[in-house]
Each structure stands twice: as C-alpha cells, then as structure tokens.
Amino acid sequence: MNTSNSATKARRQTQRTREYIIEKLLFASAIVSVFTTLAILGVLLFEAIGFFGQVSIVEFFTATQWTPLFAPQHFGVLPLVWGTILVTIIALAVAVPIGLGSAIFLSEYAPDRLRRVVKPLLEILAGVPTVVYGYFALTFVTPLLQNFFPQMIVFNALSAGLVMGVMIIPMVSSLSEDAMLAVPQSFREGAYALGARKHEVALKIVVPSALSGIVASFILAISRAIGETMIVSIAAGSTPKLTLNPLESIQTMTGYITQISLGEAPFGSLEYKTIFSVGVTLFLMTLVVNLIGQWVAKRYWRRY
Amino acid sequence: MVTKPSRKRDTSRKIEGGMFYALCLVGILISLVSLATLLFDAFQDGLPWLDVQFLTSFPSRFPGQAGILAALFGSIWVVGLTAILSFPIGVGAALYLEEYAPQNWLTSFIRLNIANLAGVPSIVYGILGLGLFVEALALGRSILAGALTMTLLILPVIIITSQEAIRSVPRAYREGAYALGATRWQVTRGIVLPQAFPGMLTGTILSLSRAIGEAAPMIAIAALVYVRFVPTGPLDRFTVMPIQIFNWVNLPQSEFRGLAAAGIIVLLVVLLGMNSIAIFIRNRYQKRAR
Numbered sequence: 112m113n114t115s116n117s118a119t120k121a122r123r124q125t126q127r128t129r130e131y132i133i134e135k136l137l138f139a140s141a142i143v144s145v146f147t148t149l150a151i152l153g154v155l156l157f158e159a160i161g162f163f164g165q166v167s168i169v170e171f172f173t174a175t176q177w178t179p180l181f182a183p184q185h186f187g188v189l190p191l192v193w194g195t196i197l198v199t200i201i202a203l204a205v206a207v208p209i210g211l212g213s214a215i216f217l218s219e220y221a222p223d224r225l226r227r228v229v230k231p232l233l234e235i236l237a238g239v240p241t242v243v244y245g246y247f248a249l250t251f252v253t254p255l256l257q258n259f260f261p262q263m264i265v266f267n268a269l270s271a272g273l274v275m276g277v278m279i280i281p282m283v284s285s286l287s288e289d290a291m292l293a294v295p296q297s298f299r300e301g302a303y304a305l306g307a308r309k310h311e312v313a314l315k316i317v318v319p320s321a322l323s324g325i326v327a328s329f330i331l332a333i334s335r336a337i338g339e340t341m342i343v344s345i346a347a348g349s350t351p352k353l354t355l356n357p358l359e360s361i362q363t364m365t366g367y368i369t370q371i372s373l374g375e376a377p378f379g380s381l382e383y384k385t386i387f388s389v390g391v392t393l394f395l396m397t398l399v400v401n402l403i404g405q406w407v408a409k410r411y412w413r414r415y
Numbered sequence: 416m417v418t419k420p421s422r423k424r425d426t427s428r429k430i431e432g433g434m435f436y437a438l439c440l441v442g443i444l445i446s447l448v449s450l451a452t453l454l455f456d457a458f459q460d461g462l463p464w465l466d467v468q469f470l471t472s473f474p475s476r477f478p479g480q481a482g483i484l485a486a487l488f489g490s491i492w493v494v495g496l497t498a499i500l501s502f503p504i505g506v507g508a509a510l511y512l513e514e515y516a517p518q519n520w521l522t523s524f525i526r527l528n529i530a531n532l533a534g535v536p537s538i539v540y541g542i543l544g545l546g547l548f549v550e551a552l553a554l555g556r557s558i559l560a561g562a563l564t565m566t567l568l569i570l571p572v573i574i575i576t577s578q579e580a581i582r583s584v585p586r587a588y589r590e591g592a593y594a595l596g597a598t599r600w601q602v603t604r605g606i607v608l609p610q611a612f613p614g615m616l617t618g619t620i621l622s623l624s625r626a627i628g629e630a631a632p633m634i635a636i637a638a639l640v641y642v643r644f645v646p647t648g649p650l651d652r653f654t655v656m657p658i659q660i661f662n663w664v665n666l667p668q669s670e671f672r673g674l675a676a677a678g679i680i681v682l683l684v685v686l687l688g689m690n691s692i693a694i695f696i697r698n699r700y701q702k703r704a705r
Contacts, residue, residue: 137508242657344631
C-alpha cells in the first residue's frame with residue numbers, strides 16, 4: 112500500500128515535470144517571433160548606425176541624388192523612395208478598380224457555381240512566384256507597350272507597375288469580397304424593398320457598409336507593392352531618378368538592395384552598409400502602412 | 416399609371432445597371448486573361464528549351480548546354496531544411512498561443528508581433544539573414560543560412576494557419592478529456608493535435624510552396640554565384656530556381672530568355688505538385704471528418 116502510494120506520487124512528479132518542460136518549450140517557440148522582430152531591428156539599426164557614422168543622416172533623407180557606386184558619391188535616398196512610390200501608384204491604379212470590380216462581381220452578381228470556378232483561379236494568380244511576373248513584364252508587357260509608346264525604354268516604371276498591379280489584384284479582391292460578404296443580408300433586402308436596382312444596392316449599400324474592410328485591403332496592397340522586389344528588379348531598371356515620367360527607367364528601394372546583393376559587396380564596406388540604411392527606410396515605410404491598415408481593419412470588425 | 420418621365424428614368428437606371436455589371440465583369444476578365452497570357456507566354460517561350468539535358472545540366476555560358484540541375488537541388492535543400500525547422504516551431508507557437516497562453520500583455524504582444532511580421536517585405540528578411548546568419552553567426556552564404564532565413568519568413572503564416580486549425584477543434588472535445596482528469600499536454604497531444612494536424616500540414620505545405628518561389632531574400636543570402644555542383648551538405652554554397660531564372664532573364668542574349676522560361680515551367684510544375692499534395696490532404700481530411 113505504502114509503496115504503491117509513493118510510486119503514484121513519483122509518477123505524478125515526473126508528469127508534472129514533463130508538463131512544465133513542454134509548456135516552456137512551446138513558449139520558447141512562440142517567443143521566436145519576438146526575437147525575430149528584435150533581430151530585424153537590431154541588425155538594421157546596428158549596420159545603419161555604422162552607415163550614418165560616415166554619411167550625414169540629413170543628407171541621406173534630403174539630398175536628391177543617389178550615386179553610391181560611382182564618384183562623386185551622393186547618398187540621397189529620395190530618388191529610391193520616389194521610384195517606389197511611382198511604381199506603387201501605377202500598381203494601385205490597376206489593382207484598386209479591377210480588384211474592387213472583381214470583388215463586387217463575385218460577391219453581388221456571380222452565381223455560386225461561377226464563383227467556385229473563378230476564386231481558385233484568382234488564388235492561382237496570387238500564388239505565381241514574383242520572378243515569373245518579372246519575366247512577364249519584361250518579355251511581354253514592355254514590347255506590347257512599345258507599340259504604343261515608341262520612345263519607351265526597355266526598362267521602365269510603367270510595365271513594372273502595371274504587372275505589379277495585376278499581381279496584387281487577388282489580394283484586393285479577396286479581402287474586399289470578404290468584407291462585402293460580411294454585410295448583413297437584411298441591408299440588401301431593405302434596399303430592394305425600397306425599389307433599388309442591383310447596381311444601386313452594390314454601390315450605395317454594400318460598398319459603403321464594407322468600406323473600412325475595402326480600405327484596409329487597399330492599404331495592405333500598398334504595403335505589398337512597396338515591398339515587392341523581383342518585378343522591379345527585372346523590369347524597372349537601375350537608374351534612381353526623381354521623374355514623373357513612367358516611361359523612363361527608375362530604381363526602387365527594393366531594386367537597389369537586390370542590385371547590391373547580387374554583387375556580393377564586401378562585408379563592412381560603405382557599399383554593403385547602404386543595403387541596411389535603405390533597408391531601414393523600407394522597413395519603416397511598410398511598418399507605418401501596416402499599422403494604419405490594422406487600425407482601419409479593427410474599426411471595421413467592431414461595426415457588426 | 417406610369418408617367419413618362421419616371422419611365423425614362425427607369426430606362427436610364429436600367430442602362431446604368433447594365434453598364435456597371437459590364438464594368439465589374441471586365442474587371443474579373445482582365446485578371447483571368449492576364450493569368451492565361453502569363454502562363455501561355457512562359458510555356459510558349461520555354462517549352463522548346465525544356466528537355467532532359469536542361470534538367471540534368473549545370474549553368475553554362477552557352478545557352479545550348481545550360482541547365483537547372485544545381486538550382487533545382489538547391490531549392491530542394493533549402494525547402495527541405497526549412498520544412499524541418501519551421502514546422503515544429505510554428506506548430507509549437509500556435510499550440511502555445513491557443514492552448515496555453517494566459518490572457519496577459521505578453522500574449523497580446525506576441526499576437527500583434529506575429530501579425531506585423533507577416534507584413535514585413537521578404538527582402539527585409541533577406542537583409543536580416545545576411546546580417547545575422549551569414550555574418551554575425553558566421554554561417555557564410557550557405558544553405559543553412561538560407562533555410563534559417565526562410566524559416567523566419569514563413570513562420571508567421573504557419574503560426575496563423577495552425578492557430579486557425581486549432582480553433583476549429585470543438586471546445587467540447589477538450590472539456591471531455593479534462594473531465595476525465597487528463598493533463599493539459601495530454602489533451603493537447605491526444606485531442607487537439609490529431610484533429611488539427613491536417614490543417615497545420617496543409618498550411619505549412621502552402622507556405623513552403625511560397626518559399627520555393629521567393630527570390631528576393633535568397634538573393635541577399637546566396638548572392639549570384641555560378642554554382643556548378645550539386646550541394647552535398649547544409650554548409651555548401653547554393654543557388655535556387657528563382658535566382659537562376661532571374662539571372663537568365665537579365666542576360667542580354669535572347670536564348671537565355673528561353674532558358675528562363677523553361678526554368679519557370681519547372682518551378683511552376685514543382686509548385687503545382689506541392690499545392691496538389693496540400694489539396695489532397697485537405698480533401699481526405701474533410702471526407703473523414705464527415
């Protein structure tokens with residue numbers, strides 16, 4: 112009796128130890144994500160501080176020329192930031208209307224059977240690797256556009272932006288559609304009862320009710336466009352420029368980072384450190400955009 | 416009695432509705448036509464170059480002798496190692512957050528943090544890997560450094576999809592087990608994990624198929640090397656398919672465009688295979704659950 116009792120006690124003890132160890136292991140897996148964020152901040156800031164020891168931070172954010180690879184060196188990040196913004200604007204001009212139109216079609220018009228065919232196809236579009244989109248921009252879209260704009264350069268902001276827009280359509284359409292599907296059916300029925308037509312219900316009832324979800328999808332699309340790398344590396348060129356003309360060759364922040372990475376810049380050189388200073392700028396831009404997006408999305412979830 | 420002006424307005428509303436419908440339809444058609452054109456373009460350019468010689472050769476200066484072998488094996492190495500590293504950590508983190516975590520500031524911070532990490536551009540992970548794994552931990556531009564970077568990149572997605580799988584396990588199952596005196600780990604291992612496992616696996620395979628197409632972070636880690644060997648260990652230098660495709664696209668001779676397109680076909684076939692496995696697992700599971 113006594114021995115079996117102590118055996119049970121011992122077994123309970125080992126069980127308790129096991130439970131404890133497992134909980135700590137699972138906690139350790141969860142905390143990896145926090146260390147990832149700290150590591151991103153640590154690495155970016157450590158190398159960027161080294162960079163800003165050699166280049167004035169004021170020059171970096173205000174000068175209008177970016178020529179770190181040839182003399183005279185200039186380290187003004189604005190042309191790269193502008194390149195990113197220009198391509199993002201073109202991409203949004205494609206993705207916002209088409210994505211929203213697709214979402215309205217899928218949520219308000221399409222019969223169930225059609226939706227079941229089209230949605231997986233859009234998912235395929237979202238799953239195509241970005242290097243494939245880059246290939247498409249350079250070898251198909253650019254020659255096509257050159258028929259209309261003979262003066263267009265092979266590497267240009269327009270092709271890259273248009274194709275990037277196609278790439279983010281599925282993101283806009285699927286998130287907007289989710290928001291529209293969340294609009295209560297009774298809203299639509301009320302409008303129909305007042306004699307509204309289908310397009311009036313879509314435009315005056317569904318879209319306004321789902322607006323914050325739709326806006327959140329646009330903001331996420333902006334964040335994706337800012338961070339997208341391969342399409343611009345392949346098709347947009349490598350000449351950082353403050354230009355409004357989308358037919359010219361430009362360079363984005365991501366494109367610059369790729370260009371330097373390809374050359375295996377020697378560790379510790381100023382050239383190597385520029386990757387991190389541009390990286391910090393890119394990281395902060397997407398972080399701000401993502402936080403705005405989360406804030407908007409949260410407002411939307413609270414409503415219904 | 417319908418008066419004339421109102422009938423006129425009715426017709427114009429009808430036309431308006433028709434036009435709006437047409438616009439939405441055009442939107443969806445543009446997406447579908449783009450997808451078709453993109454695939455057609457790649458297959459048309461690449462098929463003539465796709466043969467056994469292409470699959471079994473190393474890169475070369477001569478387009479006729481170049482192939483994707485080193486990049487194919489590089490991708491398999493990176494994705495294999497990434498799978499081994501990311502699955503247990505991702506599932507562990509999801510189990511902690513759903514089954515163990517207390518409701519406190521640390522837990523909500525971890526959640527917020529994961530959501531934010533999912534939005535960090537992939538090239539930033541590449542920079543992280545370059546600074547942390549390649550340089551600080553002195554792993555060099557190796558497969559291991561690449562796989563560790565990829566692991567950090569896809570972890571947020573694996574965690575989020577695994578959390579969804581765990582949440583779909585009915586509360587009552589857990590409570591039944593607790594009522595029988597099971598410990599938390601016994602419930603997690605015996606009840607939650609088997610039920611949520613197919614969902615976790617599907618999510619992980621889909622994230623890995625995203626990883627296999629990622630070029631940007633791998634360029635930061637591997638740089639552009641001329642790999643003329645099949646890697647034999649995790650500390651070897653490597654290249655992956657998207658980098659090889661990128662490299663061929665950038666070469667001026669038009670023959671290399673054909674090679675790039677052939678590489679794209681191989682990449683898409685691998686992706687299709689991985690996605691089919693994921694869908695197969697999901698369907699099998701759904702049938703069994705019914």
